[in-house]
Amino acid sequence: MKNMAALSEQPATAPVAGAAVSGTTGDPRTRDRVRQLLLERGALTAAQLGAALGLSPAAIRRHLDAMLADGDVVAREQSVRANRRRGRPAKVFVLTDDARGRCGxxxxxxxxxxxxxxxxxxxxxxxxxxxxxxxxxxxxxxxxxxxxxxxxxxxxxxxxxxxxxxxxxxxxxxxxxxxxxxxxxxxxxxxxxxxxxxxxxxxxxxxxxxxxxxxxxxxxxxxxxxxxxxxxxxxxxxxxxxxxxxxxxxxxx
Missing domain, CATH: 3.30.1380 (Muramoyl-pentapeptide Carboxypeptidase; domain 2)
Incomplete structure (x- = not known):
């Protein structure tokens, strides 16, 4: 079992050293930090989550795909502002009610x-x-x-x-x-x-x-x-x- 005390000492938004290289979908600590970020900020894009956690786009996508399959997050289209350039709006990820309840x-x-x-x-x-x-x-x-x-x-x-x-x-x-x-x-x-x-x-x-x-x-x-x-x-x-x-x-x- 992982040392939860050591994990809790790290800021929720601090990059994970080397995570862009070694991040895998099987690391529960990374998913815990994704949940914590979404709990604190409400909704984030994959790019925002990857930047906060120090994960490559491919690595954060693997984690998000696994969390989508597990029912921990849902994807929604980001609200489009009036001055936004044309193009497909980025998706944001938010916690499901079940995942939010587990955070408590x-x-x-x-x-x-x-x-x-x-x-x-x-x-x-x-x-x-x-x-x-x-x-x-x-x-x-x-x-x-x-x-x-x-x-x-x-x-x-x-x-x-x-x-x-x-x-x-x-x-x-x-x-x-x-x-x-x-x-x-x-x-x-x-x-x-x-x-x-x-x-x-x-x-x-x-x-x-x-x-x-x-x-x-x-x-x-x-x-x-x-x-x-x-x-x-x-x-x-x-x-x-x-x-x-x-x-x-x-x-x-």
Missing amino acids: THHYDNMATAALRWIAREGGPGAVDAFAAEQVAALEARCRAALEGAGDDPLARAEALAGALTAEGYAANATTIASGGQLCQHHCPVAHVAAEFPQLCEAETAVISRLIGTHVQRLATIAHGDGVCTTHIPGQPGRAQSGRTVTTVRTDR
């Missing part, structure tokens, strides 16, 4: 982070651990109910858990790989807070381990700068790998 969640993230800082200061690290465990307890109970009938095989349980987590908004999928299995979560509701308080990720990993019924290893997390939360599930001795992949429907768009 960071206020709650800031409040949650401040609350956890207070808990850590007043109660110590153990109090944060206890809070994290209590927060995931309800999630564990709901997922456990969804896993009834999944059997005892860890990989089968991981597939069932992926479906349960997707229903909770985590956009998860489970895949069988050579060394066992892999559970991926493409969305994290608490990523900004977990970047400072990894106890939230640790409590969630413990829940995954208990629900699947075996030791698991967290390989990557969105809160620490990775694009996906990835949990490895060791293969069982003597168990043939089927190569089966079960992918659930994305719910974070």
Whole structure:
């Protein structure tokens, strides 16, 4: 998971060093900055966005095309002024209502982070651990109910858990790989807070381990700068790998 603290220290309109060369549609930080600019300014052309972010025209177009496909922005024709030269008016991009609503969640993230800082200061690290465990307890109970009938095989349980987590908004999928299995979560509701308080990720990993019924290893997390939360599930001795992949429907768009 990406270091959100480092990102938040950069001005929203500051150019990104080297972004014109290396910008890709898969960088969520760039799209976050596009959203922030549109939130602050209302409507901008692709050229204005590219100049503010230090992105080449081709790079900003790739980001905007992806955001259009995801329903984060819509394109409109720019209002034509009386003294404007003839020609096709430039398109401006504005946030959709859904994307604008999501921008407001960071206020709650800031409040949650401040609350956890207070808990850590007043109660110590153990109090944060206890809070994290209590927060995931309800999630564990709901997922456990969804896993009834999944059997005892860890990989089968991981597939069932992926479906349960997707229903909770985590956009998860489970895949069988050579060394066992892999559970991926493409969305994290608490990523900004977990970047400072990894106890939230640790409590969630413990829940995954208990629900699947075996030791698991967290390989990557969105809160620490990775694009996906990835949990490895060791293969069982003597168990043939089927190569089966079960992918659930994305719910974070």
